[in-house]
Amino acid sequence: MHAQYEASIKEANNYKDDDERNQQLFGLKQINDRRQQRVDRLFARLESQVAEFEDLNTHDVLVTKTHAIVDYWSDRSLQERRRLQNRTQKYLELSDASIKAVGGSQNILRALTRSQDFSVIDVSKSNLLTSKDIISVVNSVKSVTGVALLRDDDEIYKAVMSNVQAIIGGNRDVCLYTNVVVSHNYRWGKPYLLCHLPGASVCKVYFYIEIKCNHIVTLQHAVPEKNGKVNVKLNGHELELRGQRPISFTSEDIHLPNEYLNDVGRPNTLEIIVDNESGSIYCLSDVYLPIRPDPEAD
Structure with a gap:
């Protein structure tokens, strides 16, 4: 793994363009940092479990x-x-x-x-x-x-x-969830969120952008057709939302217009909230982060 990382560093250093080379090196550093964090967590857990197995061999455990x-x-x-x-x-x-x-x-x-x-x-x-x-x-x-x-x-x-x-x-994207509960019916193959309180069930996404252009966020969700209504706002501006699937989840790209986004370096807020007059539960499976630039942006 270390040899592969060194080879990737060597390859990145061969880029002639400074910006492209620095971008590649920065990306490789992030990958290596995340990998090292996973290794550290694994070893910490192993050490803790070894200590617990040693506890199993004590007098108190053996005689009770x-x-x-x-x-x-x-x-x-x-x-x-x-x-x-x-x-x-x-x-x-x-x-x-x-x-x-x-x-x-x-x-x-x-x-x-x-x-x-x-x-x-x-x-x-x-x-x-x-x-x-x-x-x-x-x-x-x-x-x-x-x-x-x-x-x-x-x-x-x-x-x-x-x-x-x-x-x-x-400077990482994050969701804040308020007044939601977790499903116990895993019809999607995994738990999902039930946004059940009109006007109170909210998912707020806080994010930064690195380039001023149109962006996209993908939601995996289901908005019931009957009486279901969900509002999506970007920095206070209403956005269009479909997701009308009464039974199954759908993956939907939400367009984030450049004119509604704050400048680079300033935080943005995307709010997904069940409408006050909604008569159905909104089901949210995933908000795919990080929010990304629109590939069709100029």
Whole structure:
């Protein structure tokens, strides 16, 4: 892998055009940084699991009939943690049953903090996790930018916003999810978001552009034909949205006009919100980031 990276660097240095060479080198550096981050996370998890396996060989575990660590490594617990760590999903729904399956709240917290980079955690159907527990997950998993709760909690919202602001500060595109829940019916093959509150269920996309031109964002979603209405605004300007599929999801490119975009270096906001008069639930599977320039732009 290192040899391949060095070969790519050597090839990029052969570019005669300075801008093109610098662009290639910058792209390679980003790829290498992401790869190193994945390696670091993997080794950190392995070291932690080795320590836990060593704990299984202690006197307390060997002489007792039940123990939290034993429950954590049981077949049922492993099955549930595989669901939590399924990298094909961005959204996680937690119930009391799923928490009990891994041996309680402390075990589920350990599993969540080692999970994949999910975006939304739905604990609206569980009473077993405290606000402090949820905040610890949000603080540990920096990709969490939405939490579905039984009731509003200002401290949890502050933790979520801290993650969002950190991502924006790194000049990366990010979605902030408010008043959404995670589906348990995986008709799309993976969980998706149910935007069920008219005027309150919102997905806000914060993004920067590198060149002033028309851009595109792709949504994977379903807007019911009957009584369903979703509004999309770019920096306060209304955009056209189709997505009229009552049963299945559709992939739709949303055109972001250049005249509605802020200048390079200034943040933009794309707001996807269920209309106040909508009579149906809006289903959102994916917002594909980063937002990209329109290939047909001049």
